[in-house]
Amino acid sequence: MMNFIDKFFMPFANKLGNNRHLLAIRDALVGMIAITIIGSLSVLLTNLGAVPGFGDYYQKFMISIFGTNWKTLGLDIWWGTLAFMTIFAVFGIANKLARSYGDDGFEAMFVSAASFFVLVPQVANVTLTPASGKALTGGAWGFVSWNYFNATALFTGIIVAIVATEIFVRLAKVKYLVIKLPDGVPPAVARSFAKLLPGMATIFIIGLFGLILRTFISDGAYLNDWINKVLVSPLTGAVDSMPFAILIVFLIHVFWIFGLHGPNILGGIYTPLLTKLGQDNVNMYAQGVNDLSKYHVLAGNFFDAFVFLGGSGATIGLLVAMFIAGRKRHKQLLALGTPPGIFQINEPILFGLPIVLNPIWFIPFILGPIIMTIVSYSAIHLGLVYPVVAVIPWVTPPIIGGLLATGGHISGAVLAAVNLAISIFIYLPFVIAQGRIEAKKEKSNTTTEPTDTLSL
Structure with a gap:
């Protein structure tokens, strides 16, 4: 298997990940993060007045501070950025x-x-139309x-x-x-x-x-x-679909399993597509479009807000499962991986547990995000959750990211919380199984004493 990976898989992955055109696209879009976030934030703050139950109080508060033209600043920032x-x-x-x-x-x-x-x-x-005339x-x-x-x-x-x-x-x-x-x-x-x-x-x-x-x-x-x-129109229809979402999630995590940075390798392909759809949503939200069926589902920070909770593999769920079922054994790893994991950085877990090239973790690491993608896409497509209408930093903590990405709608936070529970539920049996394997190894090592022989 390793020979096959080294001969066929690694060269392709390295070539794709080092393609100068994809790297230029990825780096340029990442470099624009300040522009996209401030523009999206201005749209979010300008449109919070439309949130049921909260909007009236918010508008009165903003008018009391900035006057009746309080939306002008947000619209100007949107115009100069997005x-x-x-x-x-x-x-x-x-x-x-x-x-x-x-x-x-x-x-x-x-x-x-x-x-x-x-x-x-x-x-x-x-x-x-002249002042007087046709x-x-x-x-x-x-x-x-x-x-x-x-x-x-x-x-x-x-x-x-x-x-x-x-x-x-x-x-x-x-x-x-x-x-x-x-x-x-x-x-x-x-x-x-x-x-x-x-x-x-x-x-x-x-x-x-x-x-x-x-x-x-x-x-x-x-x-x-x-x-x-x-x-673009045919491609957009294909991108904003559940099969495409599942395919991207699957490929990203397969790359990670072999120690390759999946988002970096594939980011040059899917980031422009999702960015375009995300900005379509932001523009419609800024224009006050209330028909949710017109919004794209797989758009913008969809994965960051609902799937990559704690990073690729939704490893924040793994950390919680380790805290529940393997607290003593993983005390140092939890201390090392939890702080960055809260901000969607999970390399300490991927390489410290490790998940990379570890067959025990293949199934939950890939299966969990796929299930979460299906749940998230279905919930937004059915109108149960508000679509992604704001750009958020990828380091935004779970649940908070779902709330902000959906323009402050509680449904986004609820969906992220449900997905977090799903990831914990999927990882927990494997954490328990890993604990039993380690316990058997420790017991075998303590009961088997080596014998030394002296040859004369």
Whole structure:
């Protein structure tokens, strides 16, 4: 088995986990965590007034402090953060990807951003109603929908950032395109001119592609609209499904079983998908949409709030089970693993118990999160639990994370608590079984005395 893993599984996992494009996407989205959290928090605080039984008191309290326009600050923060998520992602991905090639990433950010804006429509159909006269409808230049900048265009932004950076980095290595200035020129100016032609060529190539796309392929549709039609919409429907959720959870924990960081390896694949769906939920929540059927179920911090309680494997349930059934034997491990486990950090348990490459823990470590995923998805899909409408840090403690992720709805905390109970129930028999195995070993070691022989 180990030979099979070393020969086939490990090379694939290492290659996937070290893919420069997936790493750039993951690192850029993680680097945006301050933007996404403050934007989500502003939406949450702005919409707490809609919570039944609490909203009236909350609104009166906020009005008494900030006045009748108390929502303005939250809406301004949302506009400056989540409404431009794709733009931030383009800058971040281009920078990280260019750096992976040894480039400083500075010029690559601007070239990629310019390439993205080249592919955004500049004309919109607007209706103007003069003070006196008939309403006029027609095309007007300079009206760009914010849907081309928020999470709706995230997939397009990722693709453009990767393609533009790849073209730019490769052209920058062609010596005939590099402009060399005299030694007396300031270094910053010299670097900018050295990459002048590669940057111009990259933007021209992307712009030409956009024109060809609209003329011959997409029937006049711009890149983002065309991608949403042929790729994002079908993919979104497949992502927001229970089978996809189960598949992601299963693969993450299988990787962990072999000592590989599952979320890091697969994060570049599923994080953009869930981020896009999560921001759709945040936007609908900010607009006051009350129809829960319109919200995505598998979105945003779904796993962090309801499944990865204490980290991958829901190991906070294992810690509680160890406290119940194996307190004396695991005293030091509990002291070491509980504080970080409360904040969703469980490497001390994964490698200290260990769970990694330990067949005793394979079943509960994988089965528990799968059951919790099924329960969570079903509860939200049936309307029993409010959907994820806020971005939370992945280190948010269990139950509290469920409460915050659902916009302060108690149903989120209840679901997280139920899942915690499920994880304890699943781990408990295995903790007891492990205790009996260790007790038999200790008894065997004490009853069997070694005999020494002396040969003369």
